Amino acid sequence: MNFDIYDFSSFTKSIDEGLMASMSPFWAITIEMIIIGVLILGFYAVVGLYLVYAERKICAFMQCRVGPNRVGPYGFFQTIADLIKLLLKELIPIKNADKILFNIAPFIVIIASFMAIAAIPFAKGLHALDFNIGVLYVMAVSSMGVIGILLAGWSSNNKYSLIGAMRSGAQIVSYELSVGLSLITIVILAGSLQFSTIVEGQRNGWFIFTGHIPAIIAFLVFLVASTAETNRGPFDLAEAESELTAGFHTEYSGIKFAFFFLAEYMNMFIVASIAATVFLGGWMPFHIGGWEAFNGIMDYIPPFIWYIGKTAFVIFLMMWFKWTFPRLRIDQLLTLEWKYLLPINLFNIILMAFIVLMGWHF
Template sequence: MFDYYNLEPVLMWIHSTMCGLMPEWLAFTIEGIAVGIFIMVMYAVLAIILIYMERKVCAAFQCRIGPDRVGGRGGLLQVPADVIKILTKEIISLKNSDKFLYALAPFLVIMASILTFSCLPWNKGGEILHMNIGIFFVLAASSIGVLGILLAGWSSNSKYTLIGAVRSGAMIISYELSIGLSVLTMVILCGTMDIQEIVAYQENGWNIFKGHLPALMAFVIYLIAGNAEANRAPFDLAEAEQELTAGYHTEYSGMHFGFFYLAEYLNLFITAGIAVTLFLGGWMPLHIAGLEGFNTIMDYIPGVIWFVGKTFFVVFLLMWIRWTFPRLRIDQVLILEWKYLMPLSLLVLVIMTVMKVFGLVF
């Protein structure tokens, strides 16, 4: 019933036509380059949209209007103007620092971010990296990012960056546990780690309804831990402006800084996207049992719109949290994880397993 918008036949047709015109290896190479360019473009466009959204939402939470001068009344050209500014800035190099690691660190961060970004299920048949351990790969790939942060902090040879990096490292290693456990809860519910199959499992109802209480708790835990993983307030103590100027990217300028900035916003989007995949049904439309007409209309909306719409909803939730709560201290952050979130997520995991075994989920 979702086959109006299935991308797989289209992609297969493109591939077979290209194979007819040229040898297979050339077709693969061209397709690979095209997909790579597509990812990069999406990455940049989404970052611009997210930064604009962040500025507008933040303004609204502070009773302001936000950017409204550059580019008409909505301030739509403010962020592109900032992007052009950052592209034209000089990339500085530091004395007495490890130049190679200093230049490498932003690329590690952005590599981890792009790897996880390509695992998101955009539509039926619209997943770029598809493997049967998809969600586990996402967790694994996102753990490389912390290395970039640590290297950035160390190689800048500055006290602020080093403190920021070590804080960030301690925090991300801790919160990876909660993320892993809440993802595992949903993997138990779905019985698979394949992202497309997780989405397909939610055809008759999103996981958050299917798994009711434990799924809801896992969702909240995931949002908190995901916020920490993306280094955003109230967990932004790695770049606490008041204490550390800008934390681990203090010494970076121009596009090197831009990479960290991009990765921060895209990590927000990826966190939201994975949350949507696991809990809110991915690209599945909203169905209400019994309302056939409503369900049919919902089916006509393409999956990619559902996915992006739901993701931006979760992004808004995360921004709501970000602009409401004050920053935590490092000991409070670790206490929250080890004394509150971790036991709770273990409990949720056990509850979910028991319910799945006794068939108490829908």
């Protein structure tokens, strides 16, 4: 077993071969799936908790406050304490709620984000599912989460929940278009829907630089649309605190509420990693075509660090949006999508296709 921090493919391959040699392929694949599931679950929990912490700290600094600073140094264990509290809390049964749907809803939300995270390339060789339709797959499973939100609102027997869920539905139906079209812009440039090929295609420069104007427009559109898709501020109409108490999760308590809360942050993480992978090169270090010495220095930083750094940058941008802009009204939300983002996006696709056709990209 040779463990290489720059290339995990031989490491994962040796585990695979070791398991295959010692048992039948069925059990080997089952055990591999369990290992990957447990690893992703652990990663999911840790990232979710620390994104909550990061969000609280960043929002505090933007509002001239200090943020959590009592539990541990700089409040570092605050979210762990919160999680323990939520685990110990009572799950309140709701009178006249649709029991089955009410209990299923948080799991659908969690499963949707859990399935999406499997297709994300974390580093070279550290990639659970590498479909040849990876981008399409992530789009499909990540938009399943809204079914959970709709079910949660519908089954709660509460008008605030229902209004929140319906708003969320309208929002996802609109903004899914922009997310998809802005990704297709880059797919035209990359010529592939497979994440590993897309990352490999950015070896001589990230797509946001090689695709210049249309790629930058697509990146900005993707940022706006994906912020809306994850139901985060300034598009958090589904849980608008000042209007709908807590929107679709008004009636949820304890760990079921924590599932929704965690899924919101993980969706943000997934969206940010897709943006980092498709536009900013994923785990690929910062390369400039032809500058061999510079590229060599950049290669010393492990790919995982590059990936985390880019994702953190996109997440920071999304948090910056949330804590700066006021919430949109529902008609403003739909106007933004159908009158501005969609026409710009369609024009942008044509522009990108033309540039690729003429070979004007780098």
